[in-house]
Amino acid sequence: MxxxxxxxxxxxxxxxxxxxxxxxxxxxxxxxxxxxxxxxxxxxxxxxxxxxxxxxxxxxxxxxxxxxxxxxxxxxxxxxxxxxxxxxxxxxxxxxxxxxxxxxxxxxxxxxxxxxxxxxxxxxxxxxxxxxxxxxxxxxxxxxxxxxxxxxxxxxxxxxxxxxxxxxxxxxVPAKVAGQWRFESTLPGKPEMELELRQKFQEVDGYGKFSSRHAQMWEVKLRGDRITFAMVDDRDRENEAAMYFEGRVNGDVIEGQVRRGTGKSQTLHTWRAVRIAAAKP
Ligand SMILES: C[S@@+](CC[C@H](N)C(=O)[O-])C[C@H]1O[C@@H](n2cnc3c(N)ncnc32)[C@H](O)[C@@H]1O
Incomplete structure (x- = not known):
């Protein structure tokens, strides 16, 4: 029928x-x-x-x-x-x-x-x-x-x-991730990072600051409490690399790992983000 x-x-x-x-x-x-x-x-x-x-x-x-x-x-x-x-x-x-x-x-x-x-x-x-x-x-x-x-x-x-x-x-059911987040990580040079995330159900987008510069977020995916996204480390133009983040959201904290680069040049680091402001209405 x-x-x-x-x-x-x-x-x-x-x-x-x-x-x-x-x-x-x-x-x-x-x-x-x-x-x-x-x-x-x-x-x-x-x-x-x-x-x-x-x-x-x-x-x-x-x-x-x-x-x-x-x-x-x-x-x-x-x-x-x-x-x-x-x-x-x-x-x-x-x-x-x-x-x-x-x-x-x-x-x-x-x-x-x-x-x-x-x-x-x-x-x-x-x-x-x-x-x-x-x-x-x-x-x-x-x-x-x-x-x-x-x-x-x-x-x-x-x-x-x-x-x-x-x-x-x-x-x-997705975690609630909208708002402003400040990061710490073990990436080389411990760059300062911030993200501003917008959310409609599981659809998330946003933009950030990486080492005091505007940074785009790519491939953002949220499933339940698991978030993944990529950003480009462009501090050294000769040596740019994508950074692949994955983390678990627990209230106002996200913790996880980030892989910088691919293949044999890939390095593994940890990251932690804390929500410092709620979503703007
Ligand atoms: C379309 S049937 C589905 C039955 C079952 N879930 C299935 O898939 O075979 C909808 C059921 O919802 C119940 N129902 C309708 N309104 C309800 C309400 N407000 N609270 C609890 N049950 C309700 C009806 O009695 C009915 O058994």
């Missing part, structure tokens, strides 16, 4: 199902439409789930996503859904699979759920709900993976998109 036809059917089912449910009990933001098994497998594969993960499904339906994560990868699972019957069904299924101690379900509004335990969050919700969740998800711990069946997170560009019958999207 093509995507626009699916979307129409999905929206039509919303029109039919929601008013009836809303009259009986509480309002559901999205009706229960289960994710097909191969799409679940692709979502978990794309997120790189392992037995160290806690996989949480927001609007967990009959519990199939966290239960599959536990069965296939030995992950722990969490699910929240507003519908008490679906929560009951999920618990019964987890019990039957011998996973009652690894997978937990709660009847709760997903907007009120505590997401702090999750290392992977799975989503199959409508675009409006995804838009409302965007900021909350962006503020989760850097490195948390978000994987969605069919719908995007507003204007936050995914880190990866795959298609196995349906679209699946992956986002890795």
């Amino acid at each position: 093509n995507k626009s036809l699916f979307l129409k059917l999905f929206l039509l089912s919303l029109l039919l199902v929601l008013p009836a449910r809303a009259q009986e009990k509480q309002y559901f933001d999205v009706p229960f439409v289960p994710t097909p098994h191969v799409v679940i497998e692709e979502m978990l594969r794309l997120a790189g789930v392992t037995d160290k993960d806690v996989v949480m499904d927001l609007g967990s339906g009959d519990g199939r996503l966290p239960i599959t994560a536990a069965l296939l990868y030995g992950a722990r699972g969490l699910g929240v859904d507003l519908d008490p019957e679906l929560v009951e069904q999920s618990r019964a299924w987890a019990e039957a699979a011998g996973l009652a101690d690894r997978v937990r379900f709660q009847q709760q509004d997903l907007f009120k759920a505590d997401l702090s335990e999750a290392t992977v969050i799975t989503l199959y919700l409508l675009p409006g709900i995804m838009g409302r969740l965007q900021q909350t998800l962006y503020n989760l711990k850097p490195g948390t993976r978000l994987v969605s069946h069919d719908f995007r997170l507003g204007d936050w560009q995914p880190d990866a998109v795959t298609q196995i019958r349906k679209n699946t999207f992956l986002w890795v």
Whole structure:
């Protein structure tokens, strides 16, 4: 089925199902439409789930996503859904699979759920709900993976998109790096360095000062708490070299290594940066 036809059917089912449910009990933001098994497998594969993960499904339906994560990868699972019957069904299924101690379900509004335990969050919700969740998800711990069946997170560009019958999207929550940073390093001559970084989700650019001169940043990449970029050491025009930085962001500190040059002439150094001013509005 093509995507626009699916979307129409999905929206039509919303029109039919929601008013009836809303009259009986509480309002559901999205009706229960289960994710097909191969799409679940692709979502978990794309997120790189392992037995160290806690996989949480927001609007967990009959519990199939966290239960599959536990069965296939030995992950722990969490699910929240507003519908008490679906929560009951999920618990019964987890019990039957011998996973009652690894997978937990709660009847709760997903907007009120505590997401702090999750290392992977799975989503199959409508675009409006995804838009409302965007900021909350962006503020989760850097490195948390978000994987969605069919719908995007507003204007936050995914880190990866795959298609196995349906679209699946992956986002890795990036560290917050915007602002002004001052560096120390063991590069030859211990040059003074500053960077001014701008950030929109995982997209980062900026410019800096290297040894009191304007310096361009190249190939800036941010994935979770890991940042990489390059700059050119042009202090000696006869002996220019690219410097390849990689580091881990931990709040207002970044620490890592920098490789100056390539091949046999490459040298390895350490660097540390401290944020000295927040991002300009
Ligand atoms: C499209 S289904 C997805 C079910 C499951 N995640 C899957 O992929 O198979 C959406 C689910 O979200 C639940 N839901 C809708 N609004 C919710 C809310 N505000 N809080 C928690 N669950 C909600 C519905 O009951 C439904 O089970």
